[in-house]
Structure formats: C-alpha cells, structure tokens
Amino acid sequence: MGDTLLKVGGKRVENEVQVRDLVNKMGQDGKEIVLELKNKDTNKIYQTKVKPILCPETKRYRVGLYVRDTTAGVGTMTFYHPESKSYGALGHIITDMDTGKPIDVAKGKIIGASIQGIRTGKKGQPGEKLGTFKGDTNISGNIVKNTNCGVFGKLQEQPENTYLNNMIPVAMSQEVKEGPAEIYTVLQDER
Numbered sequence: 001m002g003d004t005l006l007k008v009g010g011k012r013v014e015n016e017v018q019v020r021d022l023v024n025k026m027g028q029d030g031k032e033i034v035l036e037l038k039n040k041d042t043n044k045i046y047q048t049k050v051k052p053i054l055c056p057e058t059k060r061y062r063v064g065l066y067v068r069d070t071t072a073g074v075g076t077m078t079f080y081h082p083e084s085k086s087y088g089a090l091g092h093i094i095t096d097m098d099t100g101k102p103i104d105v106a107k108g109k110i111i112g113a114s115i116q117g118i119r120t121g122k123k124g125q126p127g128e129k130l131g132t133f134k135g136d137t138n139i140s141g142n143i144v145k146n147t148n149c150g151v152f153g154k155l156q157e158q159p160e161n162t163y164l165n166n167m168i169p170v171a172m173s174q175e176v177k178e179g180p181a182e183i184y185t186v187l188q189d190e191r
Contacts, residue, residue, distance in 0.1 A: 001099055002040040002096055002099035002101050003037045003039055004037060004038040004040070004104050005019065005036075005037055005067060006036045006038055008026075008033060009026050009031070009033050009034060010034065014069070016068075019067050020060070020067075023052050023061055024052070024060045024061045024062075026052060026061070027052030027053070027054065027062075028061060032049050032050070032051045033050050033051070033063065034047050034048075034049055035047065035050060040099065040101050050063045051063075071094060071103060072133070074115070074128075074130065075089050075090035075091070075129065076089065076090070076091070076129065077089045077139075077159070078090070078091060079170055080159060082158055082167075084154070085141075085155050085158070086152065086155075087110070087152065087153060087154070087155055088149070088151070089150055090150040091149065091150045092126065092148065092149075092150060093146055093147060093150075094151065102146060103146055105151070108143030108144075108146075108151070108153075109140070110139065110140070110141045110142070110153060110155070111133055111139060112190075113132060113133050114131055114134055115129055115130070115186045115187065115189060115190070116130045116132065116188075117129075117130040117188075118130065129186075139155065139159050140156045140157070141153050141154055141156055168184065
C-alpha cells in the first residue's frame with residue numbers, strides 16, 4: 001500500500017482510467033500483466049506479475065488494486081513572486097491519508113477557492129480551511145514540488161490583490177523576532 005504504479009504491461013500510466021482499460025484489455029487477451037511500481041519507502045523500482053480475473057458485476061477484467069490518482073484540498077497561498085510567477089502555498093507537506101506518507105507529485109494544479117469555514121488546529125493536529133473550488137477564478141497554476149514547507153509552482157497570471165494597494169514585503173528568517181504579529185488570510189468566501 002502506498003507504492004506508485006508506473007507502468008502496466010510496459011505502458012506508462014498516469015490515471016485510474018488508463019489502468020482500468022489496460023487491465024481489461026490484457027485480461028480479455030488472457031495475458032498475465034507485468035506491473036512496474038516504485039516502492040514508497042526505498043524509491044526503488046520493481047516489477048510484479050498479476051493475472052486479471054473477470055468481475056461478474058462489472059463484466060470487466062480486474063486485478064484487485066485500489067488506484068488513487070488525485071488528491072484535493074484547500075489551503076492558503078503563502079507568497080507570490082511577480083517576476084518569476086512563482087508561488088508557495090500550504091506551509092506543510094501533502095501526505096496520503098491512508099499511509100501518512102508524502103505524496104509523490106508528478107503534476108498538479110492550483111485553483112481558487114471560496115472558504116466556508118475554519119477548523120481550529122490542536123496540539124499535534126493542524127487546523128484546516130473548509131471550502132469549495134471555484135472554476136471562474138484568475139488563480140490558476142501548476143504544482144511542481146511537494147515539500148515539508150508546502151507546495152510550490154508557477155501561476156499562469158498574477159493574482160489580483162483586492163485588499164492592499166502595495167505588495168506585502170516578506171521578512172527573511174533572520175529578521176523574524178518574537179512578539180506581536182499580523183496575518184492575512186481568507187476567513188469567509190473570498191474575504
């Protein structure tokens with residue numbers, strides 16, 4: 001559980017539909033399938049063979065794998081750098097909810113959201129923003145890195161700042177001192 005499926009029958013796969021269709025086709029052909037996977041702990045690539053079995057309910061050949069090809073969540077954009085169009089968001093790594101291991105982000109995207117509420121964090125448990133994704137927003141970009149400090153990528157367009165006339169400067173780590181602070185975050189809808 002938690003290993004990354006790379007190839008089915010020698011063909012690179014990127015989503016559950018590809019896996020389902022390849023397994024069904026190879027099952028119809030009566031072929032044993034070679035799966036190529038990357039181990040979640042060692043990152044080593046290995047192969048294993050499986051024989052598809054016809055599922056009486058779906059009338060499709062299956063191999064009994066649970067394949068998850070997406071993850072989604074709502075978080076806060078931490079910074080945006082206009083010259084490079086780079087951004088950072090979330091502030092922590094994205095992990096698999098079943099294994100607790102970091103998710104290997106092959107590709108991803110960032111879109112706008114409307115916040116419906118906030119669940120307060122507790123000791124050992126991070127807080128959470130609750131919201132819905134918006135398709136009609138100008139916040140759109142990719143995710144290229146999933147790190148302990150958050151996710152990073154590039155936006156397609158500069159986000160509109162409807163709250164301040166100027167950019168908010170970013171402090172370097174050596175400039176941060178203990179004491180009062182202000183934060184900016186969305187609390188409800190887009191406010």
